[in-house]
Amino acid sequence: MNHQTCLIASLALAAAPALGARGEVHIVTSTPTLADIARQVGGGHVSVESVMKGPENFHNIIAKPSHMMRLRKADLFIHLGLDAEPWVPLIIRGSRQGHLYYGEPGNVDASRGIALKEVPARGELTRAEGDIHVFGNPHYHLDPLNGVIIARTIADALIAADSPHRDDYEKNFQDFAGRIDALTTRLTERMRAYQGTPIAVYHRSWPYFVDRFGLRQVAEVQPKPGIEPGPRHLSDCIETMERAGARVVITETFNNIRNAEYVAERVGGRAVVLAHEVGAVPEATSYEALVEYNVDALIEAFQAIGATAAPDGSTP
Amino acid sequence: MIDVLYWPIVACIVLVGIHCYLGLHVLMREVIFVDLALAQIAAMGAAVGVLAGLPPDSAVAYFCSLGFTFLGAGIFALGRFRGRRVPQEAVIGIAYAVSSALALLILSKIAVEQHEIESMLVGQLIYVGPGQVAKITAIYAAVALVHVVFRRPFFAVSEAGLNIEGAVRHVRAWDFLFYATFGVVVTSSVQVAGVLLVFSYLIVPAACAMIFFASLRARLIAGWLFGLAGSALGLLASARWDLPTGTAIVAGLGIVFALVVAAHGVRVVRQRFVSSAAPSGADAGHTR
Numbered sequence: 001m002n003h004q005t006c007l008i009a010s011l012a013l014a015a016a017p018a019l020g021a022r023g024e025v026h027i028v029t030s031t032p033t034l035a036d037i038a039r040q041v042g043g044g045h046v047s048v049e050s051v052m053k054g055p056e057n058f059h060n061i062i063a064k065p066s067h068m069m070r071l072r073k074a075d076l077f078i079h080l081g082l083d084a085e086p087w088v089p090l091i092i093r094g095s096r097q098g099h100l101y102y103g104e105p106g107n108v109d110a111s112r113g114i115a116l117k118e119v120p121a122r123g124e125l126t127r128a129e130g131d132i133h134v135f136g137n138p139h140y141h142l143d144p145l146n147g148v149i150i151a152r153t154i155a156d157a158l159i160a161a162d163s164p165h166r167d168d169y170e171k172n173f174q175d176f177a178g179r180i181d182a183l184t185t186r187l188t189e190r191m192r193a194y195q196g197t198p199i200a201v202y203h204r205s206w207p208y209f210v211d212r213f214g215l216r217q218v219a220e221v222q223p224k225p226g227i228e229p230g231p232r233h234l235s236d237c238i239e240t241m242e243r244a245g246a247r248v249v250i251t252e253t254f255n256n257i258r259n260a261e262y263v264a265e266r267v268g269g270r271a272v273v274l275a276h277e278v279g280a281v282p283e284a285t286s287y288e289a290l291v292e293y294n295v296d297a298l299i300e301a302f303q304a305i306g307a308t309a310a311p312d313g314s315t316p
Numbered sequence: 317m318i319d320v321l322y323w324p325i326v327a328c329i330v331l332v333g334i335h336c337y338l339g340l341h342v343l344m345r346e347v348i349f350v351d352l353a354l355a356q357i358a359a360m361g362a363a364v365g366v367l368a369g370l371p372p373d374s375a376v377a378y379f380c381s382l383g384f385t386f387l388g389a390g391i392f393a394l395g396r397f398r399g400r401r402v403p404q405e406a407v408i409g410i411a412y413a414v415s416s417a418l419a420l421l422i423l424s425k426i427a428v429e430q431h432e433i434e435s436m437l438v439g440q441l442i443y444v445g446p447g448q449v450a451k452i453t454a455i456y457a458a459v460a461l462v463h464v465v466f467r468r469p470f471f472a473v474s475e476a477g478l479n480i481e482g483a484v485r486h487v488r489a490w491d492f493l494f495y496a497t498f499g500v501v502v503t504s505s506v507q508v509a510g511v512l513l514v515f516s517y518l519i520v521p522a523a524c525a526m527i528f529f530a531s532l533r534a535r536l537i538a539g540w541l542f543g544l545a546g547s548a549l550g551l552l553a554s555a556r557w558d559l560p561t562g563t564a565i566v567a568g569l570g571i572v573f574a575l576v577v578a579a580h581g582v583r584v585v586r587q588r589f590v591s592s593a594a595p596s597g598a599d600a601g602h603t604r
Contacts, residue, residue, distance in 0.1 A: 062424065228442045230558030231324075235317045262443045 025162050028074035030085050031058055032278040033141050034110055034150065036287045038078055041154045043172045045165045051091070055280050057254040063090040071095035074106070076157055081111035084138030108157040110150045114140045117207045142276065143208035144184045144291045148177045183288055187295045188213060194302055198246035200237065202260045205276055206250055209294065218244040221263050222255075234263075241267045248301045252276045272301040317555055320442065324561055325551060327444045327452070331509060331517050332543035334456040334501055337463070339522030340535055341494070344474040347404055350392060351502050351518050353412040354495070355511050357388035358503040360415040363422040378503075385503050388415075389495030393488050439510020441562035448508055455504050459497045470494055471532070513562045520546060520569040524576040546572040 027048045029035040035050035042048065051067050052058055058080065068091050071077060077100045079088045092100050092107070099106035116136030140146045155173040159166045191213040199210070200219040210217045219237045222229055229237070241247070247269025251260035253276070260271035274294045275284035284290035342350060361384025365377040388411060392404070463470060469490045476487075505514045521543035525535040550568030554561040 064424075228440050228560045228562065230560060231317050231320050231442060231555050232558040234442055235320045238320070256440065256443075259440060259443045262445060265445075 025075045025158060026073055027076045027078060028070055029077070030079040030088055031141075033287060033290065034078045034080070034154075036278045037147060037151050037176070038076075038154050040176050040287070041151050041169060041172050042158055043168060045162060045168060046158070052277070053279060055253040055277070057252070058085050058277070060254075061085065061087045063087040063094065065094075067091040068094035071100060072097060074100060075161055076106050076108055078108040078110055078154060078157070080138055080141070081109035082116075082135040082138040105157070105160055108153060110153055111135075111138070111140065112153050113149050114146055116140065117211070118204070137204065137207055139205040139276070140208050142206060142291075142294070143212040144180050144187075144287075145212065146208060147287055147291075148180050151176050151180075179288060180291075183291060184212070187292065190299065191215075191295060194299070197248075197302060198241075198244040199248045199250060199298075200241050200246050200263065202249055202251035202255050202263075202271075205252060206274070209274075213295065213298075215298075216244075218246045221249060221260065238263060238266045241269075247305050248272060248298070250274055250298070253280050269305050270301050272297050274298065321551065321555060321561070323444045323446060323449055324441050325547075327441065327449050327508060328547040328551070328565065329544070330449065330453050330456060331505055331514075332521065332540055332547060334460060335505070335514065335517035336521040336525075336539035336543050337460075337536060338498055338501060339518040339520075340526070340532070340539065341470070341474045341498075342518055343522050343526060344471075347392075347408060348519065349405065349408050349412060350495070351498070351515055352511060353392075353408045353415070354385055354388050354499045354502045355506045355514060356412050356415045356419065358382070358385045358499065358506060360384060360419040360422070361503075363419045367422050367425065382500065382503055385499035386496055389492055389499050392495050393492035439506070439508065439513055439562040441509050441513065441565070442560070444508055452504050452508060456501060459501055462493075462497055466490075466493070509562055512566050516546075516566045516569045517543060520573050524573055527576055527580050542572055542576065543569070546570075 023045075025042065025046045027035075027038045027042065027046050029038055029048065029050045031052050032050040035048045038046065039048045049070065051070060052061055067087075071091055072095050074095075074097070077092065079085055089102075092102070097106070098104065101107060117140075119136035120134065141150060151173055155169045158169045162169075195214045196216050198216045198218045200221060201210075201217055202221045204220055204223065207217065219240045221234070221237055223233070241263070247264070247267050249260045249264045249269065249271045251257060251271055251273055253273055257271060257273060264271040273281065274297055275281045275290045278284050278287060278290050280290075281293060283293040342348060358381050361381035362377065364384065365380035368380070370377040370380060391411060392408065470493075473487055473490045473494065502514060505517075509517070521539035522535070524542040525539035529535045529538050546569035547565050548568070549571055550565030551561065553559055553568060554564040
């Protein structure tokens, strides 16, 4: 037993498990993106694993016994919060680890401090609208600057759980924030040529990304996941895209690419699969790689269809 | 709006054509859920293909799916055992449940292709394009040709019902060939329309037609008309209220079936009335 154990126990009141045998903080995350950020902030003092693999849709994971077993060994459980992952409460309960319950220090809600978009106004909250998220759109991690806020939340949780390594966590966070800031500046510069370019999305996963890089989302192909759109919605969607000159449809790995391609073909454009998670596509090996891949893939699509507000040769 | 509904409408007409015909066979055989089972086995085959690393939508993946369907066809052909200690519906039900579970187990290991699970059931009729319509039309035409050429043995086996032994020579071979062609159709149509719509296209028009007509020709023509009427109803509702097209057509076919059953009920009551209370019966029937 080491002093870290005593600290945790006194913090959590409930019987918290000892930090790993080598004194590591064991972190379990709901998604691979959170795992990657946790790894970068935690450095050598943590071991990290994710419940989800990359290409899945985090709304639709089926809770399995192995998920709960994984949680049993966790000192910290980091998840996206809001109502993004309906399976998360199930596996927290199933793990029977008091220190991971909501409100306990081992339960880290990564949405803390994020400026949420598409928060339904009071009174217009109805499930009839299908995939409405009660607390706002949960795909916030696709804006790299939100990645920095997530990293701050994780750093705070790590410092609380393992204060002797406070300085290391602070330094790792500062380095991560610096890298992401530089990356965002560089990518924003590359996207400057496409400022205000209209695009359509297959599903509403991209408002944070779209706003960060100055694009303009004009249409959603499939507002309710899993249910085919009605003919008027689809027809309106195509018409809106034509009127706005939008010719790129953004989709994710877990959707049928043919459906996005169908719409893209109608407007003479193309469908592009972006990475919604680390590991969703082979190129998205880390959080930075994910953001960079998404910008690259989008620019490639823009160039292929010759869509640019201000064509220039300055794009590196 | 017609621009997005154009190819779905064409697809509906093609689907009604083959499914109404096969539905007559299925109802004669009284193996109603065989299509659900075969569709599910086809989906499991597709999942196995993905697990084996075959590119989705490729010809290899299609034949992988088809291979499993043939396997299912073989099991169902063997399922008609002498004496029938186990009813064939039981074999079909087991095949359905187990292949559904296996497909889900496999998909849970692959992580991607979740849309397969969803579109397996409700389909994505609205996204049908000319390429897919051309593909299914070619496949159905080939199957139809086989059925025209071998119509005698196929109908003999289907009509034999429970007394299958001795009805035709090589009865198991014909049974297998029937299920194999059936599997080819269902494998393709489920990809376009989903299990619910394919099931409805098979059963509803054929059932409506069998209520009113006895000859094959009349049943086929009536079935096509009922199928088209249900499709039209669903398409109109889909256009009017912006509903998912495939699912709306299932509801449209349901309405057609309800109307047919009601009309049949009225006819039966009226006939009974006429035969029991001869003179006044016609008036009573009139006032309904």
